[in-house]
Each structure stands twice: as C-alpha cells, then as structure tokens.
Amino acid sequence: MAQSVVLEGALLEGAIGKCCGAPVRAPLTRPEAEELASLLKAVADPARLQLLSIIRSAADCSACVCDLVPAVGLSQPTVSHHLKVLTKAGVLTREQRGTQAWFRLVPERLDQLGQIFA
Amino acid sequence: MAQSVVLEGALLEGAIGKCCGAPVRAPLTRPEAEELASLLKAVADPARLQLLSIIRSAADCSACVCDLVPAVGLSQPTVSHHLKVLTKAGVLTREQRGTQAWFRLVPERLDQLGQIFA
DNA sequence: CATCAATATTGACATACATCGATGAAGAAT
DNA sequence: ATTCTTCATCGATGTATGTCAATATTGATG
Numbered sequence: 232m233a234q235s236v237v238l239e240g241a242l243l244e245g246a247i248g249k250c251c252g253a254p255v256r257a258p259l260t261r262p263e264a265e266e267l268a269s270l271l272k273a274v275a276d277p278a279r280l281q282l283l284s285i286i287r288s289a290a291d292c293s294a295c296v297c298d299l300v301p302a303v304g305l306s307q308p309t310v311s312h313h314l315k316v317l318t319k320a321g322v323l324t325r326e327q328r329g330t331q332a333w334f335r336l337v338p339e340r341l342d343q344l345g346q347i348f349a
Numbered sequence: 350m351a352q353s354v355v356l357e358g359a360l361l362e363g364a365i366g367k368c369c370g371a372p373v374r375a376p377l378t379r380p381e382a383e384e385l386a387s388l389l390k391a392v393a394d395p396a397r398l399q400l401l402s403i404i405r406s407a408a409d410c411s412a413c414v415c416d417l418v419p420a421v422g423l424s425q426p427t428v429s430h431h432l433k434v435l436t437k438a439g440v441l442t443r444e445q446r447g448t449q450a451w452f453r454l455v456p457e458r459l460d461q462l463g464q465i466f467a
Numbered sequence: 468c469a470t471c472a473a474t475a476t477t478g479a480c481a482t483a484c485a486t487c488g489a490t491g492a493a494g495a496a497t
Numbered sequence: 498a499t500t501c502t503t504c505a506t507c508g509a510t511g512t513a514t515g516t517c518a519a520t521a522t523t524g525a526t527g
Contacts (some may be wrong), residue, residue, distance in 0.1 A: 245403045248463070249456030250410030258420070259402040264395040271398075274456065275389035276515080283365045284377040292368030296474065302376070305397040306517055313476055315517090330473045330524050338367030341466045348463035394485080414504065427486055430504055445487050448503045 245349040267347060274344065275321030278303055278311045283322065286336055293326075293335035361404060363467040391438030392462060396421055397431045401440065404454055411444075411453035 245269060246259060259267070274280065281303050286294045314334055315333045317323040322341065323334045361371040364377060366387060377385070392398065399421050403410045418428045432452055440459065441452045 232461055238442055245461065247398065247405055249459050250454055256402075258406050259399050259424075259434065261395060261399065264398040264402070267398050268393050268395040271393035275393040277386040278515080279376050280382040280385055280389075282396065284374075284382070287365055287368050288373055288376050289389050295367050297472095298486085304379075305515095307474075308476080308518080312383060319504055327474095327524090330471095332419050334476060336368055341365065341375060345466035348459045396485080423485095424487055425504070426488080426506080430485080433505085438501060445494090445504095448501095464507095 246347050248349050264321070269321055270344065271347070273322060274318075275317050276313070278305060278309070279317055282310070282313055282317065286323070286334060291335070292338075293333050295328075296332050296334070299334075364465050366467050388438055388462065389465070391434050391440060396423055396427070397435055398454060400428070400431055400435065401454070404441070409453070410456075413446075413449050413451050415449055417452075424433070430456050453457075 236297070245256070246263075274283070282299060285299060285302050286292060288296075296307075296310065296314065299314070300307050303310060305313075314323065314325070314332075318325050320340075322337055322344075324337055326333045326335065355462070363374070364381075384432065400417060403420050404410060405416060407416075414425075414428065417432070418425050425432075432441065432443070432450075436443050436452070438458075440454060440455055441461075444451045444453065444456055
C-alpha cells in the first residue's frame, strides 16, 4: 500500500490554488499529476461522497457496513467495493469488530485533498 | 450551462471535512453528491490537473492552447477535449483572441473545490 | 461440527472516458 | 479569393469503471 510519496512535499501547499497574488509555483509533472489524480478519482464519485459524508456525520467518524448499505441504497457488494476504493486511497481505515467491519475517516488525508486547491 | 445550484449553499463550508471537533453536518443527498462528484470528476484527471497547474503558473493565470499542447505532450485534439471539460465545469473560461484561444482560471470555482473537504 | 450472519470476492455487463487521426470551421495574411 | 494557422469536432478504439447476482470467506453461536 504505497500511499502518497509526492503528496508529502511542498505540493500540498496549494498545487492548483488561485493564482494572481499567490506565490508562483512550478507546474505539476506528469507523475505528480497522476498521483494527485488518483487521490481525486477515489473521491470523485457520488456513492463514495455519500459514504464519506455519512461516516463524517456519525459518532467518532466511523460507521459499520451494515449501516452504510441501507443508507446509500446500493447493493452490499457495491458498497463494499466503494469502501475498498476509499480505503486503498487512504481516506478510510478498516477495523474488524466480530463479524462486522467498521470504517473510519482519516482526517489528515482529507486535509490533503482540501489543500490541493488551497 | 447550468453550473452549480447546490454548491451555492451551506454545502460549501466543508461538506466532507474532518469530523470530530467540527460541527455536525447532515449527510449529502444523492443529488448533492452527484453535483459535487461531477465537479471533482472534471478535475480528477492527470492531464487536466497538469493543464490547470500550467495555467496557474502563467502570467494572469491564462494561457493559449498553442502553448498548452506542447507543455503537456498530448495531441491537440486531446488537449482541446480536456479544456472543454474544464470549461464546462466552470473551472476555466475561454476567450478568443484572433485565431487563438486563451483559457483563464476561475479562482472562485477552485475555492469551492478546496472547501469541499475543508 | 453445523449453521447463521456479515463482508468480501468473482464474473458479467453496460456505460463512460481518454486518446488519437482525420476532418471541419474560423480568422489572418498574402 | 486562396492559403495558412489555430483550434474544435467527429469517428473509432481500447481501457476503466459502476453495478449487480452469485458465490466464497470469515467470525460467532448453538
């Protein structure tokens, strides 16, 4: 699970934020752009945004799959798929509790998303 | 060009930001999530992120297609396609100057992107 | 061990999308 | 008017993706 290498650096401080008045930054290289894009892609889906917002508004920012499935109105395999995508992107973490799986937000990772366009 | 209706409201003030400590917000509805996703999708592509970053680092936050094509190393039709996507999403505006087309960043729209995860 | 409940994985399918070459359209210049 | 330059559109193609039904897996329970 490689996670972000590029995102650790100065990139985070506004890779594509508003221009004039802000300090000039070098354009993104292809690899940098691909890494940012893969993070954004993980989040650029209606179902996944809903899942994130539901988990966010839950206690402790964590929720069980059994609650998420009826909340988004998609099939259980589909929800499982989306949760996997979000977890692989580092936006969620997974914890097994007995027979059920709980997913929790990773605030630092969401901060990174926000700062791409800061 | 409908642009955002939902994005105008309270949604913008951190739709999916970090949880605990922040005020509780209602989960996104499907239509809301779809609107946010369509904006994010427009930006969640390596070529388009590169284009945005190049334009951002240019004078006046605007650039000509003739400069963008060699800068990203893709074919002219492909670049034209990406610029259209970004323009349709409201992230860029297009201006015709003689035979060439200039594209400029829309800072307010980028701010909206940043605030989704604020 | 056998069974049940909760998730994950697999396979299939339809749709969306990134990319390019070829062509079209609009303006500038001779 | 013709030609040239710049950009957009079209058509085609391969790949990625969202979705579900069916099945496998894992943990709890009797």
